[in-house]
Amino acid sequence: MNNKSRPQFADMAFKIILYIIVSFVVFLLCGLLGYIIIGGVPYISWHFLTSGSNYVYAGGGIGIQLFNSIYLTVITLLISLPLSFGASIWLAEYAPDNWMTGLIRTSLEVLSSLPSIVVGLFGFLLFVIKFRLGFSILAGSLTLAFFNLPLLIRSTEIAIRNISENQMHAGLALGISRWEVVKNVIVPEASAEIITGIILSTGRILGETAALIYTAGQSASLIDFSNWNPLSITSPLCPLRPAETIAVHIWKINTEGTVSDAGKISAGSAVVLLFMVLFFDLAARYSINKRKKKTDAQLSKL
């Protein structure tokens, strides 16, 4: 009985095909990451990371874009965090089980599935034109905050729901209001998981391009890093100045192609962007793992 029967042959074939597919995917993955990293790292220098960009001649840096990306991300989080916090607490604790809640959930889900360019156009229409903010950091942040809202609300709501019901019952039995229990017991308890959600969304904000082209603008105006008065238009902190981010910069120099060293600049910018995004991704992963270990240790004590 040496020859294998048909089912076993099919099983072998299935596994061989599977391994071929997976090794191709691994090859693709390594090739992609390797190309970006090996191709871009040689261009990174202190000069490249700090000097201003040049749209005509070679040798420009991405200093202003780097600052813009970080500043825009911070402002976006400042706008979206309170809103998503409140909204997710309402959804987790107060939402009645009726058609209205269903409608609210559906609309959030619809928003999360919309293409970012559509959200960007809406931001252009509402913030840039109607609110007369012009192409500015504020318009870009408002748009991104809105774009990011469904993801943040969902992750925060899940974090709050993961806290045991007993905490709420204990609080209510002591005569504390539901709001106070949420504020003082449940949110601190859920904070680690909430922060993981925030870190994940930070990576998304950093890499977003389509929603920013027509809201934060495509030009990095000259800014004076010695001027820290937020009301002055040349100050880096001014929220009303146009601000091209690294992601938009890569897009722009590759589509307009007026710079002679566009390839080098985009390779360098791509690797900077990739490192920032991967940093946030790994940070989120690390915090998830740490929490898992902690709960495992607690469980084994019981």
Add this chain to the structure above:
Amino acid sequence: MMDPIQTDLKKRSAASKSEKRGQCLTFLCIGISVLIIVALIFFITYKGLLLFLQDKVSILSFLSGISWDPNNGNFGALSMLLGSMIVTILAVFLAFPFSFGTAIFISEIKFSRGRNYLRLAIEMLIGIPAVVYGFVGISVVVPLLRVTMGGTGFGLLAGAIILAMMILPTISTLCVDAFKGVPEMYRYTSRALGATQWQTLRRIVLPIAKPRIVTAILFGMSQAFGEAVAIQMVIGNATLIPTHLMSPAATLTSVITIGMGDSVRGSIENDALWSLALLLLLISLLFNLFARFAMRKRN
């Protein structure tokens, strides 16, 4: 006259006041969020309909017209619509076998040492910004196609390859979730009865996971359809009806991305771009509806 104890009892307690305040505050947050969503749909619909209501372009000629030349009054969106659809379908066809295989490997082949690393790597790919994919497309995929297939390299195939790389991690993580949703007990039972891994997968796991796999594909399609920056960088941006795989084309998103900055606000060209945006919005909503339908079938 009420005695002080009675007034004290009838007054609302501090706890109940703070409760009301919290409830109002959180409801305000969710209210603002929903209000903006409604505003988005309203604004885009209003701007998108201007072309038909104010500029009197017929909807039929917009949807079926071949020529897109807003300067000369030709508003045919068919070439972009076709471009978007072909590129999306091609991308899903390219990405699905690989994402499906990866998902099976991650969730079904036990004791394989690499699977945790593979999962980590796939999940990290989701985070890579679209513009980085676009840059890789311009600097690797396009030159490669130019050498092997001829032409400029920019075109449908380049777009489809880049989109396939972008949706591969999305589809595969959703497929992994779909397989995880099948109880482990079913697999043990099937293997204990003497079925091979392939038989178990085909007869037991796949039929149960199928609705969620369909949802995963729909999510991938909707992501590919809505992607703007990466596709615009590699597709060649020619608003022509694509004739073969290598021909330069345009998608709804790519035309909007380039055009919105060039056209004068309030002009008929600008209105036409908003109509494209409305079309994009409607099709995204349609994808969402299909995905919901596929999910509901499971329940």
